[in-house]
Amino acid sequence: MKTFIVTIGIVTLLVPLVVFAQTQSLNLIKNGDFEKFNGNDPLNWDTGNVPGLLTVVTPTKTAANGSSAVKCEVKDLSGTKIAGMISQKKIAISGKELQFSLSYILKSIGGDVGLIMINFQNADGSNIATTEEHLTISKSDFSTFATTLKIPNGALAIGIRLALLGNSGSGSVHEGSYVIFDDVKLIPVLSKDKAPI
Numbered sequence: 001m002k003t004f005i006v007t008i009g010i011v012t013l014l015v016p017l018v019v020f021a022q023t024q025s026l027n028l029i030k031n032g033d034f035e036k037f038n039g040n041d042p043l044n045w046d047t048g049n050v051p052g053l054l055t056v057v058t059p060t061k062t063a064a065n066g067s068s069a070v071k072c073e074v075k076d077l078s079g080t081k082i083a084g085m086i087s088q089k090k091i092a093i094s095g096k097e098l099q100f101s102l103s104y105i106l107k108s109i110g111g112d113v114g115l116i117m118i119n120f121q122n123a124d125g126s127n128i129a130t131t132e133e134h135l136t137i138s139k140s141d142f143s144t145f146a147t148t149l150k151i152p153n154g155a156l157a158i159g160i161r162l163a164l165l166g167n168s169g170s171g172s173v174h175e176g177s178y179v180i181f182d183d184v185k186l187i188p189v190l191s192k193d194k195a196p197i
Helices: 002-026
Strands: 057-060 069-077 080-083 085-092 097-107 113-121 127-135 143-150 157-165 178-188
Touching (some): 069 085, 069 157, 080 157, 097 113, 157 178
Antiparallel strands (some): 057 069, 069 080, 069 178, 085 157, 097 178, 113 127, 113 157
């Protein structure tokens, strides 16, 4: 009887860990938790930084989870306002749907918004569909954005860009605006016959 109770206890403790591990391994985004940086650049992401000239993307200790996140901000470069941007390209996909989510903090000056741009690409690398979302909730703690993406016919890869965008009236970004991104996830929606055990 003791062996049975101990076995049930071990199984009860292991199931949440296995589910967590499966969820993490299904994330198609590399370094979506922004725990790894090379200087100011998050590993596996392209940035708008120009070494020695302009730094608009930096790590930050203000994180939704873990010890760090990434901050994209607007800075002036010789009279031109440049917005921070990160992107990840050629992320292989399959199936019919993907679940995309992230956590963010937006500080908006002059109506600037956070930008999520997702490009679906075919075998040639050409864009066949684009989804664009604007993050408008400006507050000092993290908000969550989540959506389900339907994969168009012929799409084999995705490119993701996260950035700041000027308001629709002027189109110009404003110095002082920033967006912090954390916990970026792109997870395949498994069909019922392929659900994890």
